[in-house]
Amino acid sequence: MSYGLTRLNTSSKKMASGQLSRAEALACSGCRHACHVMLYADTKAQLFGRIPIKHIILMQMRFDGLLGFPGGLVNPSEETLESGLSRELSEELGLALPISVEDHVDSCFAPPSSPSSSSRLITHFYVKKMDEEQIREVERAAASTAADHGLEVLGMVRVPLYTMKGGGGLASFLSHSFIGNARSQLVHSMLRLNLVAPRELHKALTHSLKTHAHTKQDLQAVLALTEGLRKQF
């Protein structure tokens, strides 16, 4: 397969506080490093023959029930960030996918997972544009030959970028639970690459907060159900 590369402006538009240059990140002694990539493609496909899908963005349902991007921990003393990411991708996606320095978008400190955690984690984020058939090939391999399928990765998912009447689509997707800063990596990428208009994204996020409140009520209702049963058995 030959993959097209999308050059991204990495010097401007700093994403969030805690952001580091690639060199600063690599100079951090005692830090752990994780690399993840957003694979995406343009598409002319339409949902129900009328709703343009426009772009395919791949994420995955992880073993812990959270949504995240493919990738994982790398060890810069033994491998480059990019070769470590490619190694992780071959386990999770079941194919060799070369990642280069040009695909790097940003590096930042992850929020500490617990107050007692000793070493800080730096997450490096990459974006790679492919064509639709290459994305399909990734999806096929991820569900058939990938070593992690059904174990560390429960399945690949596409991000719905459209908003339906009533708010279904992007708003519902964004109200799910994400690992680390994966949700902000997704939102920033959609804005930077102009995959969703800022106004639409704002509307979806506003709706997402409402969906989230509804989910809380829904969870409280089922919790009450189990409370009753817990006392009986």
Ligand SMILES: O=c1[nH]cnc2c1ncn2[C@@H]1O[C@H](COP(=O)(O)OP(=O)(O)O)[C@@H](O)[C@H]1O
């Ligand atoms: O999509 C992501 N975006 C940002 N950070 C992530 C993402 N996925 C995982 N992480 C962070 O990186 C750490 C290591 O990632 P992952 O769980 O993929 O590695 P592993 O499979 O090598 O154990 C996670 O504990 C989490 O804090």
